[in-house]
Structure formats: C-alpha cells, structure tokens
Amino acid sequence: MLTDYLTAKPTLETPRLLLRPLVPEDAASLRRWLARDEIYTYWGRKASKNEREPELMFIDARPWVKRRPDPDFKWGIVLKDAPDSVIGELSIFDIENARMGSVGYRLDPDLWGQGYVTEGLRAAVDFIFTHTELDRLQATADVRNTASNRVLEKCGFRCEGTIRHGKMVSVYCDYHIWGMLREDWAR
Secondary structure: OHHHHOOOOOOEEOOOEEEEEOOHHHHHHHHHHOOOHHHHOOOOOOOOHHHHOHHHHHOOOOOOOOOOOOOOEEEEEEEOOEEEEEEEEEEEEEEEOOOEEEEEEEEOHHHOOOOHHHHHHHHHHHHHHHHOOOOEEEEEEEOOOHHHHHHHHHOOOEEEEEEEEEEEOOEEEEEEEEEEEHHHHOO
C-alpha cells in the first residue's frame, strides 16, 4: 500500500542500477550534470536555482512548518559499480488520491543512449504496480524528444494522444500524453 511508503522510500535494484532516495551527500554528483542546458531542451523550462545549486534541494526553507509525509517517489539513479555517484533521477510524482501519478526522469547527458532510463523506469513501474494501489501512471513528452518517447514506448506506455500547441510546464509545444494502467503492466 502507498501508506507503507510515506516515510520510508524503498531502494530498487536492476541488473546495472540502484534506484535509491536522494541524500544531501548526492549534491556534489548532481552538480556535475543537473544544470546542463541539454537536459532542459524539451523539459519545458530552464534549470531552476535548486538544479544549478543542488545542495539547496536538501535545505528546508521553513523547518518550523509541520509537513505531511510526501506520497511521491523520487529516486536517484546510480550505477551499481559506483553507488556514491548519482547519474540521474526518476520520479513518480503528483500522486492523486493514491490512484494515479506522473512519471519523470532525467539523466547525465554523457550517459544518454545506454538504456539506463528504460531499465530504471521498468523497475519503478513494476514496484508501483506490485507494491502500491496506484492504478495509472502517465507522462508527457515533447514530440521532438524522440529518445524520451521511445523510452516510454519500450516500457509499455501507450500514447493516448497529442496535444497540439499546448503548454508543457512553461513553453508551448506539441506533446504526447502517455499512459499505463495496472492491467497493461500485468500483460
């Protein structure tokens, strides 16, 4: 159940990767690639201050505020043979009513095209549909981002439509909407 993972997020393992929660010590490896412009070509915005200075991601600007546990899953992608260096991020976020969530990912551009995101996303989808009550995952991808669209297709997502001249984050572009239901994953 999703409530089982509100406070303790799991580490997932694949043949080449570990997907683990990010920790403050990851800031140095995130700094090496997270603000690179090519990551944001189809992201819908430029790198934020926290992405340019990743140590800020781990500082609570309002520590006096009592917060509810975060239902979202945000994993750092690390190679098993270099577990202290984060090479990417994979998230299941915007979880609504423990029924559906959105998928996002990004990877060090020096490692693009090696199948790491596909491998990690398959593990994350398997975890979500095996260990939580979520029934739907969805993603959006700029139509020009052939690599990201291909990752979603290889992982079993279905292209459910194309938004023409729609707003994706803060830019207007054509983008695909991808979806996967629990019953799709079980096939």
